[in-house]
Each structure stands twice: as structure tokens, then as C-alpha cells.
Amino acid sequence: xxxxxxxxxxxxxxxxxxxxxxxxxxxxxxxxxxxxxxxxxxxxxxxxxxxxxxxxxxxxxxxxxxxxxxxxxxxxxxxxxxxxxxxxxxxxxxxxxxxxxxxxxxxxxxxxxxxxxxxxxxxxxxxxxxxxxxxxxxxxxxxxxxxxxxxxxxxxxxxxxxxxxxxxxxxxxxxxxxxxxxxxxxxxxxxxxxxxxxxxxx
Amino acid sequence: xxxxxxxxxxxxxxxxxxxxxxxxxxxxxxxxxxxxxxxxxxxxxxxxxxxxxxxxxxxxxxxxxxxxxxxxxxxxxxxxxxxxxxxxxxxxxxxxxxxxxxxxxxxxxxxxxxxxxxxxxxxxxxxxxxxxxxxxxxxxxxxxxxxxxxxxxxxxxxxxxxxxxxxxxxxxxxxxxxxxxxxxxxxxxxxxxxxxxxxxxxxxxxxxxxxxxxxxxxxxxxxxxxxxxxxxxxxxxxxxxxxxxxxxxxxxxxxxxxxxxxxxxxxxxxxxxxxxxxxxxxxxx
Ligand SMILES: [Zn+2]
Numbered sequence: 001x002x003x004x005x006x007x008x009x010x011x012x013x014x015x016x017x018x019x020x021x022x023x024x025x026x027x028x029x030x031x032x033x034x035x036x037x038x039x040x041x042x043x044x045x046x047x048x049x050x051x052x053x054x055x056x057x058x059x060x061x062x063x064x065x066x067x068x069x070x071x072x073x074x075x076x077x078x079x080x081x082x083x084x085x086x087x088x089x090x091x092x093x094x095x096x097x098x099x100x101x102x103x104x105x106x107x108x109x110x111x112x113x114x115x116x117x118x119x120x121x122x123x124x125x126x127x128x129x130x131x132x133x134x135x136x137x138x139x140x141x142x143x144x145x146x147x148x149x150x151x152x153x154x155x156x157x158x159x160x161x162x163x164x165x166x167x168x169x170x171x172x173x174x175x176x177x178x179x180x181x182x183x184x185x186x187x188x189x190x191x192x193x194x195x196x197x198x199x200x201x202x
Numbered sequence: 203x204x205x206x207x208x209x210x211x212x213x214x215x216x217x218x219x220x221x222x223x224x225x226x227x228x229x230x231x232x233x234x235x236x237x238x239x240x241x242x243x244x245x246x247x248x249x250x251x252x253x254x255x256x257x258x259x260x261x262x263x264x265x266x267x268x269x270x271x272x273x274x275x276x277x278x279x280x281x282x283x284x285x286x287x288x289x290x291x292x293x294x295x296x297x298x299x300x301x302x303x304x305x306x307x308x309x310x311x312x313x314x315x316x317x318x319x320x321x322x323x324x325x326x327x328x329x330x331x332x333x334x335x336x337x338x339x340x341x342x343x344x345x346x347x348x349x350x351x352x353x354x355x356x357x358x359x360x361x362x363x364x365x366x367x368x369x370x371x372x373x374x375x376x377x378x379x380x381x382x383x384x385x386x387x388x389x390x391x392x393x394x395x396x397x398x399x400x401x402x403x404x405x406x407x408x409x410x411x412x413x414x415x416x417x418x419x420x421x422x423x424x425x426x427x428x429x430x431x432x433x434x435x436x437x438x439x440x441x442x443x444x445x446x447x448x449x450x451x452x453x454x455x456x457x458x459x460x461x462x463x464x465x466x467x468x469x470x471x472x473x474x475x476x477x478x479x480x481x482x483x484x485x486x487x
Contacts, residue, residue, distance in 0.1 A: 038298040042462065117261045 009052035166194035209415035273306035281320035306336025325358035388417035
């Protein structure tokens, strides 16, 4: 999804003039983003965009606002304070979701994973999670299993899942079974895929 | 009975409370920023608190089907501490958020010059950010505190219809009614205001501009007293429609003035399960 295609997908929103003006203002006066960013949902709506699968109008507008910032704008502070501020979910820092790269030192992803807000945990395990070291990433995946976040939210799951994650999942499965409970089906499937792929011990 | 609690400090309540509230018909709550019992000594602890009011707490509420909104402000008690005053400069970034439906709680605690200043400054913010204002009235010296509150509100230029003056009682009700402001009543288990006394006030002053809340927090309080007040109204001969006006439509109208009270995907509390004929939502009877 490019900024241009997002822009096109947003053509039908209730107040397209607001967005045009907002984008121009952000380019001319970057600090204006602190007021425009949180207003995006109220002005552009929060519905799904038919021409941009997986995107809602407010998320798309916010990402466009960020991309309208002059390249010389210091990447942090981000326009939002805190973390779980949006009912639609997603870390406060839109780059986590759309660009696969975030400003150096961006703590949105690790902060989001520390929360117990499942919307944030899920969003943080998107593409940006490639910046997590293996230990932190495994813990985050396990947290998804613990808290019922579908593993479909995890980017590059099969590529990154390793023997250590399999060991951790197996231990969790054992705990659950001891308590008369099961792992969620997607975690059981992952564990099966991992154990099938791993070389058997002699 | 569908209930909107326009003033409750859920941060200090447990998930059991959310469950019981949902069961009693509470669908929406507004949590005003206030003090936390233990005095804070730096602005940073306020930002974490504000973040939780618009982040974690709405998520927690959502797990029980309760919609959560917040009001943000530097409260009058802590406005007296110079270490907390810089919070005033941090407020603007919160007042633009979707989940923030008013500036509050502002007003007086001990009626000091510092409180005067913070109160006026935050009423000005409410005007600038096009938000309603939730005004706390002092528990000591209430009548004079209320008079002074109304004078400051009038002087600020904010439309009286966009202000609720809260924690009222028999002594202060008329004053606020005549001002054009909305009237907030916090129902407590014993002291300040009870369901029975609230019913008497509704009989005498009618249901217009009347808001009933539980103000439940970490002190002795009860988040179900909104429901108890609705039941007391019915027993006293008020109609279902009167109860719905006081416990639902009035707070929707007041906070709706923010333009941010998005209740669009709230389940219809009057919905009935076609199979069983029962109300779909617990307590929605
Ligand atoms: Zn309060």
C-alpha cells in the first residue's frame, strides 16, 4: 500500500477537504500534527476502506499525515502520548504498521508488548516486530498464545519460529494439559509444524 | 434499564464491579481525572494516569461490554502543589483525543488563589477545545463554594449549557439550576446524597438538566447506586421514560456536546433474543 493508493482509497470519506488541508498544514508546519493526528477519526470516519483491504479510514488518514511530514522532521516525539489510545487498536506510532521501519529509539513496539491490551500486543507483532531480538520475539508470541491473540497477527511467524519457541510452546501445552485445558488450536498447529520440521533427537 | 454513569472513577474499582455494573444495565461510563488519594509529586505521574484513562481503562471496560470515556484536567486539590502545576501545560495534547469528552474535574477544593487560577485556565481550555466542562464543588463550605464556582463559570464566557456542576445537594441545587448549568448529583452509600433524597429533588425540580452519578472511587462508595436511584424513582411513581431520561438521555445529551461521544456500535440494550424472548444484554430488562 503506497501513500498514493491510500489517498485514492480515502476519496470517499465524509470530509475530504479536511484531509487535504490537514496534509498541507502538516507539511508547512510539522507541529500541527499534534492536533490533526487525533482528530483523524472524527473527520474521516473509522470505517473499513473498500479500496484498501485491511485499512480503516482513520488509520489511513493518520499514516498519510505522518508521510506528509517533511523528511527533516525529528522522528520522535510521535504525535500521540502513551500507547493504547485508539479504540481501533494499533500502536500509537503508525510506522509500526505500515513502513516496516520506525524512528530510531521508538519504544512503541516494546511498550505495546508489555501491556495487557490484546489489540496493542497484536499490532506490535506486525512487520515492525522484525526489530525484536529472538528472545523478546518468542516471549511476545507466547504472550499471544497466553492471552488469546490469534497467531495470524504475527508477521513472519513460520519463518522466525524456531526450536526454542517449540520448547516453550510444548512446556505451555504441558502446563495447560495438567490443568485440564488446551492450547488454542492455532498454537497447537504451530507446535505440530515445528516439531515435524525439527530434526529428531537420536 | 439502560444506564450511563456520567462520573465514576473506575481506575479504583475491580473487574467484579464492571461485571456487576454491566449486569445492572450500565452501558457507558465517564471517568473524570481526579486525585488518587496519595498526593502526586510530578507531572510525569499525571501523564501515565491520563494515558491509562484513555488507554488501559477503556480496554478493561470493553471486556465487560461497557463503553468508557474520560474527562481530563488538573484537579483542584493538586492544583495547589507547585510541583503539579506544569500539568496544565500538558493538557492540550489530551484534549484532542477521541476518548476525552470534557475538561474535568476542575473547580474548587479549598478555594485558594492557586485554585482560582487553575480553574479559570481550564475553563478557557474547554472553550478553546470546544469541550464541555465537569466542575467539582467543594465538600467543605459548599454553598459559598458553589456561588463562587458559578461566578467563575459566568466570567469565563463558556456557555452554561456546556457545564455540569457536580456533587450538589438540597442546599446548592437551586443556585445551579438558576444558572443554566447542568446539575450533577453523586449518590453515596450514606453521607452526601442518597437515592431517596435524589428522588425528592427530582420531584421538586423535574428531570431537565439532571445528571445522577455514583462517583464511585477508592473511598466508601457503590457503583450500583445509579441503578438504585432508578429503582427508587420507579417506586416513587416516575415512569420508565423519566428514568431513561435521567440515567441515559441526559448524560448522552450533555457529553454529546463534545462531538466525540461515539455510541454507534453499542449493542441496542432493548434488543430481544428472538429465540427466548429475553433481553439479549444482561440486565437490559
Ligand atoms: Zn470524582
